[in-house]
Amino acid sequence: MSLAELRALAIRVLRAAGLAGDHADAVAETIVAGERDGCASHGAYRLLVAVNSIRKGIVSPDPTPRIEEPAPALIRVRGDFGFAQLAFALGRPRLVTKARRYGIAAMALNDVVHFAALWPEVEALAEDGLVVLALTPSHAWVAPAGGTRPVFGTNPIAFGWPRPGREPFVFDFATSAVARGEIELHRRAGKSVPESWGFDSQGRPTSDAEAVLNGAMRTFGGHKGSALAAMVELMAGPLIGDLTSRQSLEADQARGGSPIGGELIIAIDPAGFLGGSVAGALIEAEAMFEAIEVQGARLPSSRRYAARARSLKEGVVIPAALHADIEKLLEAE
Amino acid sequence: MSLAELRALAIRVLRAAGLAGDHADAVAETIVAGERDGCASHGAYRLLVAVNSIRKGIVSPDPTPRIEEPAPALIRVRGDFGFAQLAFALGRPRLVTKARRYGIAAMALNDVVHFAALWPEVEALAEDGLVVLALTPSHAWVAPAGGTRPVFGTNPIAFGWPRPGREPFVFDFATSAVARGEIELHRRAGKSVPESWGFDSQGRPTSDAEAVLNGAMRTFGGHKGSALAAMVELMAGPLIGDLTSRQSLEADQARGGSPIGGELIIAIDPAGFLGGSVAGALIEAEAMFEAIEVQGARLPSSRRYAARARSLKEGVVIPAALHADIEKLLEAE
Numbered sequence: 001m002s003l004a005e006l007r008a009l010a011i012r013v014l015r016a017a018g019l020a021g022d023h024a025d026a027v028a029e030t031i032v033a034g035e036r037d038g039c040a041s042h043g044a045y046r047l048l049v050a051v052n053s054i055r056k057g058i059v060s061p062d063p064t065p066r067i068e069e070p071a072p073a074l075i076r077v078r079g080d081f082g083f084a085q086l087a088f089a090l091g092r093p094r095l096v097t098k099a100r101r102y103g104i105a106a107m108a109l110n111d112v113v114h115f116a117a118l119w120p121e122v123e124a125l126a127e128d129g130l131v132v133l134a135l136t137p138s139h140a141w142v143a144p145a146g147g148t149r150p151v152f153g154t155n156p157i158a159f160g161w162p163r164p165g166r167e168p169f170v171f172d173f174a175t176s177a178v179a180r181g182e183i184e185l186h187r188r189a190g191k192s193v194p195e196s197w198g199f200d201s202q203g204r205p206t207s208d209a210e211a212v213l214n215g216a217m218r219t220f221g222g223h224k225g226s227a228l229a230a231m232v233e234l235m236a237g238p239l240i241g242d243l244t245s246r247q248s249l250e251a252d253q254a255r256g257g258s259p260i261g262g263e264l265i266i267a268i269d270p271a272g273f274l275g276g277s278v279a280g281a282l283i284e285a286e287a288m289f290e291a292i293e294v295q296g297a298r299l300p301s302s303r304r305y306a307a308r309a310r311s312l313k314e315g316v317v318i319p320a321a322l323h324a325d326i327e328k329l330l331e332a333e
Numbered sequence: 334m335s336l337a338e339l340r341a342l343a344i345r346v347l348r349a350a351g352l353a354g355d356h357a358d359a360v361a362e363t364i365v366a367g368e369r370d371g372c373a374s375h376g377a378y379r380l381l382v383a384v385n386s387i388r389k390g391i392v393s394p395d396p397t398p399r400i401e402e403p404a405p406a407l408i409r410v411r412g413d414f415g416f417a418q419l420a421f422a423l424g425r426p427r428l429v430t431k432a433r434r435y436g437i438a439a440m441a442l443n444d445v446v447h448f449a450a451l452w453p454e455v456e457a458l459a460e461d462g463l464v465v466l467a468l469t470p471s472h473a474w475v476a477p478a479g480g481t482r483p484v485f486g487t488n489p490i491a492f493g494w495p496r497p498g499r500e501p502f503v504f505d506f507a508t509s510a511v512a513r514g515e516i517e518l519h520r521r522a523g524k525s526v527p528e529s530w531g532f533d534s535q536g537r538p539t540s541d542a543e544a545v546l547n548g549a550m551r552t553f554g555g556h557k558g559s560a561l562a563a564m565v566e567l568m569a570g571p572l573i574g575d576l577t578s579r580q581s582l583e584a585d586q587a588r589g590g591s592p593i594g595g596e597l598i599i600a601i602d603p604a605g606f607l608g609g610s611v612a613g614a615l616i617e618a619e620a621m622f623e624a625i626e627v628q629g630a631r632l633p634s635s636r637r638y639a640a641r642a643r644s645l646k647e648g649v650v651i652p653a654a655l656h657a658d659i660e661k662l663l664e665a666e
Binding site for chain 2: 247
């Protein structure tokens with residue numbers, strides 16, 4: 001399937017599910033980007049996830065996001081319970097303008113539903129020449145270090161750094177030990193999971209995937225990952241007046257929908273501190289990237305970009321079973 | 334020893350080593366704070382480290398830091414190669430003012446020498462009611478995930494969150510697997526280290542502490558910790574026009590001094606996004622802290638604060654050998 005065909009399919013499915021035109025377009029772009037970059041779990045598969053949240057009434061099909069400026073260097077987009085992509089698309093130009101004017105700026109997305117990764121947003125802003133940090137809570141599935149009961153979401157941290165003449169340096173990872181989808185894949189395959197991934201609902205270490213999903217996942221990196229998960233929870237929850245992961249799960253009312261809540265994006269214009277020396281500083285950064293790659297280590301985004309180059313030439317392969325499931329979404333409407 | 338006695342001793346030693354009055358005072362406060370909070374490796378012991386950097390000419394004894402405002406929401410303090418504490422003390426009130434005015438602000442400390450932890454700075458700004466993130470590179474001692482040769486410093490990340498009526502929520506950790514001082518302690522004690530800590534200079538896993546110190550340490554948390562180390566390196570290096578950890582080590586010219594370079598501090602005023610709802614949001618945060626502590630897990634700063642409460646009542650105990658080494662610093666001048 002070419003990327004254009006996938007985009008058309010995604011838009012058709014999302015509109016059939018009831019999404020308004022601009023809403024469907026914004027969400028489809030994220031799905032195409034995931035599939036294009038070889039992230040199967042964030043590609044076409046996510047159409048099923050998105051439509052699930054639409055049908056269960058978690059997400060509003062035709063929201064009216066509104067922009068506010070609570071302080072000179074802050075932007076807030078109230079998402080009206082649409083998917084985060086629509087609110088982001090609306091706020092992005094203003095965040096760029098503010099970062100350039102003030103040197104640093106932050107944007108809160110409030111009242112949005114998250115079903116996707118953060119890297120498309122971080123990459124877009126890095127393409128605008130900004131240094132970007134994005135954070136969001138999710139549903140309370142992850143125990144703090146030293147505990148066994150869920151408090152945090154999978155709470156991803158994403159970062160973007162502009163690189164002249166090529167794709168930005170981007171990373172985006174969950175502060176949980178693994179992605180939740182990884183545990184779900186193990187459950188479906190009937191495979192056990194390492195005991196380092198989580199606890200059962202009695203707080204005991206377990207290698208049973210189902211038990212971890214009903215119990216608690218662990219953070220990555222012990223107490224350090226746990227501290228970062230708390231930071232994400234605080235900065236993209238209470239700090240922007242939005243839900244914590246515990247509140248998001250509660251608001252879900254066991255419907256099994258995507259997390260509801262907020263996202264915080266901090267953007268810094270390199271020209272702020274550097275003035276006319278931006279080019280030289282970016283060269284220093286390139287020297288660091290080279291020192292990493294020259295020893296055979298990979299930059300975080302390199303696999304995605306390699307997959308992208310392939311997909312742009314050759315298109316993408318959607319497994320027949322998944323394609324059938326997606327087509328079924330159209331029939332059911 | 335009471336904290337007042339330790340402060341007086343620290344100031345005497347730092348002045349004897351040549352530091353100007355305000356410079357000695359700022360550095361002494363950090364040393365007292367470390368000892369008070371039970372961080373032996375960041376307490377009185379650091380007087381030896383600080384004096385070492387003074388004697389080797391790494392740090393300027395009587396610098397004249399200058400404040401600049403490169404953009405409306407940015408502050409820069411050029412530290413004139415004094416210790417970071419002096420530059421921070423000078424810039425702190427302006428950073429607070431800017432964060433309150435613009436909602437978010439950032440401060441770069443440039444041309445400073447770092448011998449201490451970041452938490453005293455983060456805690457001070459959280460005491461001012463701000464949410465704070467601080468980053469700094471160090472010397473290139475740490476290999477990226479997938480590599481075996483040093484690129485990053487121990488690159489700490491520190492975070493502070495204000496708590497009404499009590500000490501802030503604060504964490505401060507190295508993105509290396511362990512603190513470098515930990516490996517040095519093992520070397521001195523003739524103990525082996527876990528192979529997960531680092532590589533020898535040939536890039537082979539080793540349990541020899543000395544070999545790791547001459548080779549490369551690992552990051553914490555695999556590729557995620559490595560990504561964060563890169564972020565710290567970029568944001569508190571090239572982004573603020575200052576040295577990377579590789580450049581800092583080069584500038585040291587094998588003198589064995591403390592890292593030279595920059596620090597980035599991002600501060601957000603909760604009232605920016607929250608307006609009159611700050612109190613309610615801080616209560617939501619407290620509910621999250623309680624959900625962590627109720628299951629027996631510790632908050633990152635809890636041990637330090639417990640030690641602080643003891644030290645304020647009972648004073649601190651400086652080992653006789655360390656005390657003798659400190660007294661020797663006075664004689665040598």
